[in-house]
Amino acid sequence: MSIKNWGDVDAWRLLARRDSGMMARAGSVKAKRPDSSSAIRYEMSLVIKNLHACVRGGQEILCGVDLDVPTGEVHAIMGPNGSGKSTLSKVLCGHPDYEVTAGSVELNGQDLLAMPPDARSRAGLFLAFQYPVEVPGVSNANFLRAALKARLPEGEELDAVAYYKRLRKVMNELGMDPKFSSRAVNEGFSGGEKKRNEVLQMLMLEPLCAILDETDSGLDVDALRIVSQGVNAMRSAFRSFLVITHYKRLLDYIVPDVVHVFHQGRIERTGGRDLVDYIEEHGFDFLKKEDA
Numbered sequence: 001m002s003i004k005n006w007g008d009v010d011a012w013r014l015l016a017r018r019d020s021g022m023m024a025r026a027g028s029v030k031a032k033r034p035d036s037s038s039a040i041r042y043e044m045s046l047v048i049k050n051l052h053a054c055v056r057g058g059q060e061i062l063c064g065v066d067l068d069v070p071t072g073e074v075h076a077i078m079g080p081n082g083s084g085k086s087t088l089s090k091v092l093c094g095h096p097d098y099e100v101t102a103g104s105v106e107l108n109g110q111d112l113l114a115m116p117p118d119a120r121s122r123a124g125l126f127l128a129f130q131y132p133v134e135v136p137g138v139s140n141a142n143f144l145r146a147a148l149k150a151r152l153p154e155g156e157e158l159d160a161v162a163y164y165k166r167l168r169k170v171m172n173e174l175g176m177d178p179k180f181s182s183r184a185v186n187e188g189f190s191g192g193e194k195k196r197n198e199v200l201q202m203l204m205l206e207p208l209c210a211i212l213d214e215t216d217s218g219l220d221v222d223a224l225r226i227v228s229q230g231v232n233a234m235r236s237a238f239r240s241f242l243v244i245t246h247y248k249r250l251l252d253y254i255v256p257d258v259v260h261v262f263h264q265g266r267i268e269r270t271g272g273r274d275l276v277d278y279i280e281e282h283g284f285d286f287l288k289k290e291d292a
Contacts, residue, residue: 045070046092046209046240051103053091060101061087063265069209071108074241076251076276079262080284085244086130088262089213093127094120107209122151124208128198128215130244135185140197141167143185144204151205170203175226191218199230210234211242216250228253248280263287 051065061084069075077085091098092105094117105112110123135143144167149158168178174196186194195215202210212231216224231241231254243254251259251273259276261269261284268287269275278286 045108046242047104047106048092049104051088051091051105052101053087053098053103054101056097056099061098061265062091065103065266067260067267069240069242071208071240072237073257074235074243074254075258075260076243076245076254076256077260077262077267078245078276078279080287081246083262084265085262086213087265089127089130089211089242089244092120092211093117093125118150121147121205121207126202126205126207126210128195128202128210128212130213130217132186132189132194132198134187134189136187138185139182140185140200141181144201147201147205167204170200174200174203174230175223176200192220192223195219196223196227199227203230203234206234208238209240209242211244213244214246215243216245216247224250225253248276251276261287 046067046069048065048067051062052060053062054060063084065084065088067075077088079085087098091100092112094115100113107120107123107125112120112123112125115123141164145158145160145163148163152158167181171178171181176193176196180189180193180197183189186197189197195218198215210231215227215231219227228250231243235241241254243250243256245251255273256276257272259271259273260267261275261279263284
């Protein structure tokens with residue numbers, strides 16, 4: 001089973017529509033996923049500066065996050081439980097339970113914090129939830145169709161035949177039964193099925209910046225491999241990823257360009273692949289020693 005490179009998209013059409021906050025699926029072009037040293041670069045990135053956030057009316061959780069994820073790169077965030085990793089993903093997507101008290105976030109030059117959640121999505125941000133929610137009464141097919149239509153420029157219609165053809169193809173490549181397209185979003189799905197469904201949404205929506213919040217949790221080895229293939233197929237010169245995980249096994253499949261360690265609401269250490277290996281061997285005890 002192979003997943004074709006969904007990163008092979010007409011980048012210039014996507015970028016031309018970015019300024020209006022609208023995206024539509026572009027035609028395919030032949031392109032190989034560049035490595036980190038590729039000379040092909042699009043001047044876009046997720047830039048977070050001195051971000052502070054708290055539970056609305058409560059305790060501060062993010063305590064000065066500084067992070068730059070350039071387009072074309074995959075950044076991994078690791079860290080102990082309660083360090084603020086998942087809170088960061090929710091704040092970036094505009095979760096109403098959290099309040100930003102200081103700092104700024106820009107996505108490709110746009111003020112992300114000034115946008116409501118739906119506008120952030122149309123601007124190119126995507127979050128694969130750690131705990132995907134169920135949406136009773138709304139089928140997967142209708143949900144994705146509505147999301148894609150919302151990204152089209154005014155007056156442009158979604159080609160229904162092409163949409164369903166593509167949906168079936170992507171589901172097949174993810175090893176998903178076609179019947180799941182008519183089932184309500186995540187309703188009655190197992191943990192692994194929900195995670196595959198999140199990756200299905202990502203592949204169909206083709207975001208410019210995708211955040212994966214512990215996508216590996218609840219997946220067996222085969223499902224992890226298939227899901228990782230889907231993510232790797234989208235790696236391209238004009239798309240970035242922020243991968244949040246506790247475990248080395250996901251990063252064996254989705255190899256990051258940069259690794260960050262989160263602790264007490266901020267990034268405490270940044271490194272390369274060797275940092276993942278160090279954490280695998282020693283855990284996060286080194287953070288406690290640095291606090292002492």
